[in-house]
Amino acid sequence: MSADTPSDKDRITDLEIQVAHLTRALEDLSDVLARHDREMDRVTRRLQMLMEREAQREADTGSSIPLADQKPPHW
Numbered sequence: 001m002s003a004d005t006p007s008d009k010d011r012i013t014d015l016e017i018q019v020a021h022l023t024r025a026l027e028d029l030s031d032v033l034a035r036h037d038r039e040m041d042r043v044t045r046r047l048q049m050l051m052e053r054e055a056q057r058e059a060d061t062g063s064s065i066p067l068a069d070q071k072p073p074h075w
Contacts, residue, residue: 006014
């Protein structure tokens with residue numbers, strides 16, 4: 001084996017280091033995905049609440065056509 005050729009032990013060590021870095025990256029990405037999932041759930045609940053509140057407001061005003069279904073005045 002020449003001096004420039006890495007030994008099997010060095011190659012295994014390098015592969016173990018790469019696996020450790022990839023494992024850490026995967027864990028970090030998993031944490032980010034879980035956080036985004038929780039945030040999406042929260043935003044979805046808030047949007048649903050706002051839609052229900054707006055529907056109730058439109059129903060209380062007695063408008064025959066819900067505001068969301070009305071064409072803008074320039075149409």
